[in-house]
Amino acid sequence: MNMLDIYRRLNQQPLVEELLETNHISQKYGLTLYPVQARDIIQARNQALQDYGRIETDNRIISQIISSFCSSPYLSNENYTNSINELIDIFYFFKNETRDLIADKELLLLMKDLFNDCCCGSLDLLRYRELPSVAAELKQRADGVNNLEREMDNEGRLFR
């Protein structure tokens, strides 16, 4: 029995049906996913996980990405699948970039706000301008806390 195999099997595969269920929401905004597109999105998600060296134990995040962005005025049936694929890639990339310091829900909300507001629907601006500065700020803040803890630790030791 190879436990490492078990580990690799942890990756949860989203089902096409689960993604199609998001149509209940997206159709209110005129967007519809078909099975072939759902499969395309699942493939993009698998590729992103592989590219960024991540495993996923819960597959709800894809449906959440779709549900969050389908209300965006910048998505249309023409760019729907490609945009979702790109957003998935950006999502996992920035989970790594922020060293997992940001929760899924927060990142998703942040991405949605930035995409709809200052990026005016530009995925490039989201990926290359807005999110990097957020990631840098988060890392800086985390390093600051670590340094503070270290200093306190060192001071404590002086008096030990």
Place this chain on the structure above:
Amino acid sequence: MKDGCLDRYEVLKNVPLDPYHYTVSLLQQAEQHGLLEAQLINDIRRQFTFLLKEMITRYSQGKSSSLRIETGERLMLSVLYCMDAYTGSLSGPGEALEIISSRSIEDIYRSGRDISKKQLDECAQLHRKICSELLDIDIIAYHTTINEGIQDFLDNYDIDFAAHDIPGSIDYPLLFDDMKVQGVFYIWRYLKHLELENSFCRLFAIEDIQRLLFNYGQVYQIDCKEALINIFEIVLTNAQFSVLLGKGAAELHITPFHYEHIIRELKDLDREEFKFRLRQAADRLLEELGIKGPLLREYILRFQDVILPRALAARDNDCLDNVVVLERYTDNTPDIIYDTGSSLDNDSFRLLLEEVGECTVPADRIQMIISRIQSLGDFIDILEADCLYDQDYQILFSRLGELELSMLAKIIFIEEIRAEGEHFSLLSSAVQYRFDREWQNQYCLFIQDLDFPWIKAIEARITTSMASR
């Protein structure tokens, strides 16, 4: 548990099980030998997957559905480590398999976690005891390991998510140290052995040990204060040879005159006679020093397997004075090459490590190290910090001169240099030996690629420093 239940596991007695990954290796062997039904194997898999998912959710506090592969692997190794703590505590593979078959995986994990926690508490107690009985010896690694490294471990050990890890820098080398053991069990064993070694050293006058280490530094042209040397081994060796000379076991000083006597005594002995004389000396040492504790007795007797080949080889190469440390009458301070005063403080060192880790250009990484590291101790710490890639080592070593490379050789090949003296061959040692530490293997590869005259120049540095004693 009834014996009958265990009979069917008899076959496991003859299969090799990996003691460092006990549960996985046991399950693999059980599966191969058909000792577990397919349904049970699937159930174990399912339970383990469930437990791991639960750990991942706890780790991310439910805030993230995905995580980096390395993080997930770390969590898995942590779970398996705790399971090993329990299955390894049972009477044997048969009982372990019986328990795995009858109890839930989560239950086994919890029991193992409890055992690891108890072990951690014992480590804290042992540490307090060792701190209260520190040897008054000026060796930096000895004090920083006990006062800082072990303390860091006790403060930062993460039994839930990284039970197999060893936070804290454990630099001081013990005579017997199994570095394949991980996590809290490694530290427990380390402290147990350290306690034994300290208790032995306390049987000697501290001034005698200090003097002995001074002489040792003179022999190897190193500053003992900065060196990664084991005090116990140096003391025990001289004490044992002192007994062999007919002196008292507590007498550590051996003069050149005494040394001539040893040479005469040992020069014509064959291997068995030599072994007998050494063993006889060890027995007398135990008696004279009143060592009754079985653990310390066993530890000292285990050393006989180390000292015999070393002393034999040294005698045959006419350099037994590399094994026995002779009294020196000069008060010359050793030729210190690295200045202890220029060691980086902890924060600067951490900062350097972080910057090296984040830098993506190998040459820049090396430049950071070369430009900021001033002491041998820091240099070794960097090499052992697991922050360099294979190519980095080669670039780094290529930036060193003969002197620095010979210093590293003296650390890596201390045993061989002691045994072979002026006959020591750097190239053949680099080809022949493999080490636990990556940087040492990389050093050997580097040496093998050097031009012959360059190797000879480094060798000359090593042997000249010995000849000039």
